[in-house]
Every structure is written in C-alpha cells, then in structure tokens.
Amino acid sequence: MAQGVRSLVWFRSDLRVADNAALFEACRRASGASGNGVVAVFLISPGEWAAHDFAPIKVDFILRSLAVLSADLAKLNIPLLIETAKTPKDIPGVLVALVKKHACDELHFNKEYEVNEAKRDAAVIDAFSAARLKAYAHTDQICVEPGEIRTGEGRFFTIYSPFKRAFFKHWDKIGGCPTLAKPSRQAETGIAPSPVPETHAASEPTGPSGRDHWRTRWPAGEHEAMKRLRQFCADSIVSYKDRRDFPGTDGTSMLSHHLAVGTISPRQCLEKGIEANLAANKGLKGNPLENGSPGPVHWISEVLWREFYVHVMVGFPRVCMHRAFQVNTEAIVWNDEPKLLEAWKQGRTGVPIVDAGMRQLLRDGWMHNRVRMIVAMYFTKDYFLNWRLGEKFFIQNLIDGFLASNNGGWQWSASTGTDAAPYFRIFNTYNQSEKFDPDGKYIREFVLELRDVQGPAIHDPEQLPGLLRSRLDYPKPLVDRVKAREKAIDAFRKLRPV
Numbered sequence: 001m002a003q004g005v006r007s008l009v010w011f012r013s014d015l016r017v018a019d020n021a022a023l024f025e026a027c028r029r030a031s032g033a034s035g036n037g038v039v040a041v042f043l044i045s046p047g048e049w050a051a052h053d054f055a056p057i058k059v060d061f062i063l064r065s066l067a068v069l070s071a072d073l074a075k076l077n078i079p080l081l082i083e084t085a086k087t088p089k090d091i092p093g094v095l096v097a098l099v100k101k102h103a104c105d106e107l108h109f110n111k112e113y114e115v116n117e118a119k120r121d122a123a124v125i126d127a128f129s130a131a132r133l134k135a136y137a138h139t140d141q142i143c144v145e146p147g148e149i150r151t152g153e154g155r156f157f158t159i160y161s162p163f164k165r166a167f168f169k170h171w172d173k174i175g176g177c178p179t180l181a182k183p184s185r186q187a188e189t190g191i192a193p194s195p196v197p198e199t200h201a202a203s204e205p206t207g208p209s210g211r212d213h214w215r216t217r218w219p220a221g222e223h224e225a226m227k228r229l230r231q232f233c234a235d236s237i238v239s240y241k242d243r244r245d246f247p248g249t250d251g252t253s254m255l256s257h258h259l260a261v262g263t264i265s266p267r268q269c270l271e272k273g274i275e276a277n278l279a280a281n282k283g284l285k286g287n288p289l290e291n292g293s294p295g296p297v298h299w300i301s302e303v304l305w306r307e308f309y310v311h312v313m314v315g316f317p318r319v320c321m322h323r324a325f326q327v328n329t330e331a332i333v334w335n336d337e338p339k340l341l342e343a344w345k346q347g348r349t350g351v352p353i354v355d356a357g358m359r360q361l362l363r364d365g366w367m368h369n370r371v372r373m374i375v376a377m378y379f380t381k382d383y384f385l386n387w388r389l390g391e392k393f394f395i396q397n398l399i400d401g402f403l404a405s406n407n408g409g410w411q412w413s414a415s416t417g418t419d420a421a422p423y424f425r426i427f428n429t430y431n432q433s434e435k436f437d438p439d440g441k442y443i444r445e446f447v448l449e450l451r452d453v454q455g456p457a458i459h460d461p462e463q464l465p466g467l468l469r470s471r472l473d474y475p476k477p478l479v480d481r482v483k484a485r486e487k488a489i490d491a492f493r494k495l496r497p498v
C-alpha cells in the first residue's frame with residue numbers, strides 16, 4: 001500500500017541532487033521506495049533569461065548541468081520534466097497544471113531572493129493556494145535565511161565584518177548548517193523524463209569563443225563541482241590567502257559558476273572548508289569558520305561575502321532595481337561617452353591589465369576577482385562611466401553571473417554600495433598591475449599584442465621608447481589618469497548626505 005505524498009520539485013538555481021533542501025524534503029515526505037514517488041521539473045524560461053540578461057555561456061552551462069541532473073534523478077526513479085514558460089507570468093499556470101496532470105499533492109522549491117524572482121514565487125504560492133494545493137519554499141541558496149541575522153537594533157547589516165561576526169555567533173547558536181543526506185531511491189512513477197535540450201536560442205555564442213571552448217573550460221554538473229571543490233581543498237586552500245589575488249596563478253577555487261547555478265551548495269563549500277581547516281589543525285579549539293589556518297579561514301570568509309550580498313539584497317531591495325545603495329550617489333552625473341564604453345567592452349582601453357581582464361571575460365565568460373575589481377574601478381573612476389552599464393555587461397557575459405554578488409562588486413567599486421571602497425581611495429591601475437601580475441604572465445595570456453614586451457613596460461607600454469611603442473598594434477590610453485581621478489573625487493566630494 002503506497003504511503004506518503006507525491007511532490008513536484010521545481011529546480012531553478014539548485015541543479016544538484018546532493019544537499020538540496022527542496023528535493024530532500026520532497027523525498028522525505030514521499031516515504032521512499034514504498035511511497036508515491038517524486039516528480040521533478042525545470043522550466044525553460046526565455047522571457048526571464050532575456051529580461052535578466054543571462055549570458056549565453058551561462059545558459060549553456062545550465063543546459064549541460066541539467067543533463068547531469070536528469071541522469072542522477074533517474075537513478076532515484078525521479079523523472080525530470082523540461083517544460084517551457086515563455087514569460088514569468090506563465091509559470092504559476094504551468095506548475096499548477098503539471099501538479100494536477102501528474103497527480104502530485106504539493107510543490108517544493110528553493111527560494112531565490114531577487115525582487116522579480118521573489119514576486120514570481122509569491123505568485124506561484126498564491127496560485128497554488130487558489131487551487132487548494134500546497135507549495136513549500138525552502139532556504140538553500142544561502143546558509144541562513146535573510147533577516148535571521150540582524151544588528152542589535154534589529155536592522156540588516158550593511159558592513160561585512162560585523163555581519164560575519166554575527167554569522168559566526170548564529171552558526172554556533174544553531175549548531176552549524178550541516179549538509180543534507182542524498183535522497184534514497186523513490187517509488188516508480190511511470191512518468192518518462194523529458195529529453196534535455198543541448199542548445200537553446202539563448203545559449204548561442206555571440207563572442208569570440210564558441211561552445212567547444214566553453215565545454216572544455218567549464219565541465220558541468222554536480223560531480224564536476226564536487227571534484228573541483230575536493231581538489232581545491234586538497235591542493236590549494238592552504239595557500240589561498242597568499243595566492244588568491246594573483247590572476248596569473250590558479251589560486252582560487254573557480255567554483256562561482258557552480259554556486260550560481262547550484263551544482264554545489266554553500267553548505268557543501270563551508271563543510272569542506274571546515275574539514276580542510278580541521279585537517280591542518282588537529283585539536284583546533286573554537287569555531288573552525290574563524291579559527292585555524294589562514295587559507296581555509298580566508299576562503300570561508302569569501303564564501304560568506306556571497307551570503308552577505310544576498311542578505312543586503314533582501315534588506316535593501318533597491319539594489320536589485322538599478323538603484324544605488326548609497327542613495328545620495330544617485331545625484332552623480334556620470335560620463336556619457338560611448339567611445340570609452342566600447343573600448344572597455346572590447347578590451348581595447350590601452351591599459352594592459354584592464355584589457356587582459358576584459359578579454360578573459362569575452363573568451364572564458366569568467367574573470368579573476370582582483371581583476372574584476374580593477375576593471376570595475378577603472379570603469380567607474382578613470383572613465384567615470386555609470387556602474388549600471390558595467391554591471392549589465394558583466395551579467396551578459398559571465399558564466400557565474402549572480403545578481404547579488406555582481407551588484408555588490410560593482411557598487412563596491414563605484415563607491416555607491418554597502419561597505420564600499422571610499423571614493424577617494426581610487427586604485428592606481430598600473431600599481432595594481434605591477435603588484436598582482438608582477439611578471440605580466442596574466443597580461444601576456446590575454447593581450448597577445450604585448451606578448452613580446454619585456455620588463456615593466458608590460459604594465460604600461462607608453463614607457464617604451466618611441467620606435468618600439470610605434471611597432472605595437474595596441475591602442476593608447478584614452479584618458480589622463482590624474483585628471484580623471486580628480487574629476488571623480490570632485491564629483492563625490494560635492495554629494496550631499498540624504
């Protein structure tokens with residue numbers, strides 16, 4: 001006699017079987033092999049993808065990750081259906097119809113926190129309630145639900161360090177955020193899984209590199225994500241603090257794309273980070289998130305920046321609607337210079353480290369964090385262009401595009417955000433280049449015109465003697481750094497508090 005309820009699990013940015021709160025709960029309530037079975041669905045949502053500027057490389061990565069997910073779910077007897085909802089407005093109707101068609105009792109999904117996504121999910125819950133069906137939303141994309149960690153005055157944190165301290169306290173209080181066991185095999189449903197499309201109009205390459213490169217560069221699915229996490233923790237996490245800022249080395253985990261589509265969870269990251277910390281520090285006392293080896297502790301802290309930015313987005317939803325966190329900075333009149341914007345987008349600014357970063361973005365759909373900071377600061381301070389344009393271009397091209405972190409990073413660089421870089425502390429791009437790419441290895445990999453340039457001129461080809469410089473097919477910088485800096489500082493100095 002079958003027991004338990006039959007659930008539909010709606011996958012979105014959580015494309016994994018292990019440690020997935022919605023799937024775990026649906027399977028628990030279905031009562032395993034003697035139960036009523038579990039059905040899964042992913043909605044291809046071209047309207048949403050277009051409205052939110054999903055990069056083709058990210059859509060391609062999602063499709064490839066879905067193929068892995070579908071195979072893994074099939075091993076648990078859970079069919080993954082692939083349906084289309086042209087616009088977000090169609091989603092509630094599609095889901096209610098699916099639940100009815102497959103005799104499901106309820107819907108489970110993991111929360112997404114952007115304003116439009118939260119509205120969409122509220123509409124789904126309303127539609128289910130109107131149809132006398134149940135829909136459950138779970139916390140999964142981050143470790144702690146936004147709002148659970150607040151300042152002494154009950155507000156959302158706006159500065160990272162006190163947020164992190166409060167997170168550690170909360171972690172101790174709730175006994176950590178353990179990962180969830182992988183679900184067991186469920187009862188057969190007799191429903192066939194859908195074929196997973198290999199491509200979609202939204203995954204068509206538009207830049208200089210194509211699918212073959214994407215697919216070699218970024219293997220998809222949760223097994224690849226876990227392999228990468230394990231490898232990073234075994235080989236590199238201990239030296240992370242020393243190597244993380246050097247784009248010419250493989251010093252970081254390169255897991256952001258997996259976190260963005262949910263082929264790995266932040267809980268899994270913290271668990272493995274803690275394990276690495278404990279392995280390096282036998283008998284470690286105190287909270288292993290914050291005590292122990294500098295490498296793991298620093299990496300854990302970076303993972304928590306992502307958590308912080310999601311909490312900020314929920315506490316201050318304006319940041320998700322093209323508005324500045326520091327409201328008074330909305331009075332800034334940014335430059336309107338299409339020529340500068342184009343040069344930056346194409347990686348032809350004449351500043352090697354900036355061009356290397358932008359060409360890495362165009363080739364790989366990814367950029368090293370230090371270089372993201374450099375190119376964003378150059379964009380917003382030296383070019384004095386509106387951070388919203390840079391934010392958009394990043395999302396349109398990043399495989400790891402994630403609104404909360406992207407917006408956080410851009411507003412940090414523009415000095416308009418939470419915990420932002422003070423407006424008068426503008427990176428000297430050339431010093432950054434010399435410090436973090438000392439031998440020019442990173443620049444030479446991406447700016448091929450400069451590959452034969454030797455010595456410090458790799459950072460600033462204008463230092464080359466006239467004849468040598470004239471032989472380079474490489475643009476000259478378009479702005480005077482000193483004047484640009486003065487202009488930016490002046491514009492911020494004139495702002496009035498709101």
Ligand SMILES: Cc1cc2nc3c(=O)[nH]c(=O)nc-3n(C[C@H](O)[C@H](O)[C@H](O)COP(=O)(O)OP(=O)(O)OC[C@H]3O[C@@H](n4cnc5c(N)ncnc54)[C@H](O)[C@@H]3O)c2cc1C
Nearest residue numbers: 252253254255256302303306369372401402405406409410
């Ligand atoms: C202008 C700008 C835009 C950015 N846009 C995005 C984006 O769209 N998506 C995105 O995931 N990250 C973004 N970041 C943050 C960061 O650059 C990337 O997360 C990081 O480079 C990914 O590489 P990794 O996985 O090797 O990171 P690691 O150094 O190994 O860090 C581990 C994880 O911690 C998180 N993390 C690390 N640094 C940050 C940070 N500064 N802010 C938030 N989370 C962080 C990421 O999820 C990352 O995968 C942006 C940063 C800046 C300055």
